[in-house]
Amino acid sequence: MVLHKELYASIALLAGVMYFGMMYFTVPELITTIATLVVGFTARMATVQLRWRLPVFVLEEPKEDKLLENKAKKAEKPLSFSAFLFVSAR
Numbered sequence: 033m034v035l036h037k038e039l040y041a042s043i044a045l046l047a048g049v050m051y052f053g054m055m056y057f058t059v060p061e062l063i064t065t066i067a068t069l070v071v072g073f074t075a076r077m078a079t080v081q082l083r084w085r086l087p088v089f090v091l092e093e094p095k096e097d098k099l100l101e102n103k104a105k106k107a108e109k110p111l112s113f114s115a116f117l118f119v120s121a122r
Contacts, residue, residue, distance in 0.1 A: 039079045039086060047072035
C-alpha cells in the first residue's frame with residue numbers, strides 16, 4: 033500500500049535525498065532537519081489537499097478470459113449463509 037497511488041513514499045524519498053544532500057554540503061544539522069521536515073510536511077499536505085496521485089497502471093484481461101470467467105461465475109452455485117460468512121470473514 034505504500035507504493036500505491038499516493039505520493040507518500042516518493043515524498044519520503046525526496047526528503048531523505050534532501051537531508052543527505054544538505055548534510056553533504058555541510059549545512060548545519062539543525063537547519064537541515066528543520067528544512068527537511070518543513071519541505072516534507074508541506075509537500076505531503078499539498079498532495080492531500082490538492083489530491084495529487086501517481087498514475088495507476090491497470091492491466092486489462094483479454095476478452096476471451098472475461099467471457100470464460102463470466103460463464104464460470106454463472107455456473108457456480110449460490111453460497112449458503114454460513115459459507116458466505118466464512119468467505120467474507122477472511
